[in-house]
Amino acid sequence: MVRPPAHTVLVVPVPELERFVRERTEHYDASFLSADPAFVHAHITVLGPFLPAPSAADLDLVAAIAAGVPAFDFRLERLGEFPDGIIHLLPDPDTSFRELTRRLVAAFPQCPPYGGAFPEPIPHLTLDQRAAGIDPESVRAALGAELPARCRADRIALHRYANHDCRVLADWKLA
Template sequence: MARTLLALLVPEAEPVVGSFRELYDPSARRGLGAHITLIYPFIDSELLTPGLLARVRDVAAELPAPMFRLAEVRTFPSVVWLAPEPSKPLVHIATALERAFPDHPKGGGAFPDFVPHLSVARNVQQEKTAVINELQARLADHGPIYGWCESLSLLVSENRRWREWASYPFLY
């Protein structure tokens, strides 16, 4: 049995955030690239049936592919992250998934409000200010990161490594 995740992969962010994520995000060291989580945990891999996978496919097929930019650094208490703008299309995708899978709320249900974000550094305390400053400097040099996710990804964690199990294209 393995955990699964529904997410939007954002490879365009890797040149800016990849080295931070390698240092400060354990999921990066386990093979998970830059991403925006929609539902985690999703459904244990043993429970993924053809019907369930078809439901994920159908949800994605009804939604437009989200386009966004990442230009603003924000924080949660121990997380440094990039804010996608506009965020409304991402909330719409997460809400559609939550309607299709009510037992698996967006964001895993751990927080009262779903906030789309691309985590750059997790579990940071003392180094948080330095990470924020360096990330802001990189964004100033690079400019905003533009993302266009053509598909929704279902990822699975097996043997402490993440891999893409399936990809579901959006409407357009």
């Protein structure tokens, strides 16, 4: 089995949906469950993939960006599905997520969102993948009372993803 290489991603953790996302991660590939207590599997990506080995200057630049963006509230209730079958939640409003991504891309143009696959990335929280018996309606039912989720974005985390080694590399508070 060929394992994907380790990669880093800048995310906004969403602890309100950690139970569900952690269970789905375990279902699909338990090697991506993190033993790091600071790691939150439920997240909204603001830039990924990020640098494979960020320097101290790179980390300082992310810290400066985080310090320039006020913490913000958002709500997760509206389900979406991408053409590849990824079932997700769309944050409302999404403007602060888009602004974070814009600032990070301006600072790190060598790291286009999703490797440049999507010119206008859509902020989202991945929940599941369409398959037999799994569709947006079944996912909504499985989430039950967890929706709507009222959330607060108060930090950016730098996650490292690798089989059996998912962890937080750095963490910055939003202003």
